[in-house]
Amino acid sequence: MKKVIVVFNLLFIIGIPIYIIYDFIEVELDELPKGELLSEHSSPNLDYIAKAYLIDEGGATVRAAIRVEIDFGNDLKTIYWNYDESTVNIKWLDHETIEINNHKLNIFNDYYHWKKDPEWEENREVFNFFNYYSLYSIFMQVAESTYVRVREVQVQI
Template structure:
């Protein structure tokens, strides 16, 4: 049998191993969370879209919403894209991006009823629906 000192040393090694393992686990989880947030910010979040140049706008039949369209020029290597911004006229002009499509330069906007808008052939039930070409 070992002495009391030998037992404490063995128990101390296991405790240190567990602490190091926990630190690596926490750091790994934080790294994965950071990568996940970066992916979300770059590829999913519609609030980070470029502003673009104003194209046109159409107001819903009841006047509750206005959809404004903007075109963005990506430069020499990226095609044009259209961004649709929904304006809540009754909520002090709060805005929300609901449309983002690549390789478009024009926007055709038609309201079929008070809550349904068709943008370049894509029908959206506002304010809950969104169209983003990156998620198709």
């Protein structure tokens, strides 16, 4: 009997902190902060409204996130949450299907949660590569045109 009590106490002592840590790390869509309203998009039949919010409360160490909720009139449901995004592109495909930043979702059955997407890190690396390349090419164009202007000024003098 003492062994059962000791095992039960050990499971209790170990299990409670594990559950608390898991509950802290595992965020559900209905627990997200509201954020700053970016845009509203009515469905084609005007029955629903997709509201996009920017969640940017982390300061310098946490990047912005996008949250999109559907307003059903008497109920709100968050269907999209993606980290490391600060812009949103929303397009209604029909009165039940919406495309949010290239993710097609049925507003009644689907949701996108970046932590549950096994390809999120790969997509992010590709996205960041193209953003880096774009910034690099813009920087090089500006630097090149500045250099050309400096050479023209030197020649004219």
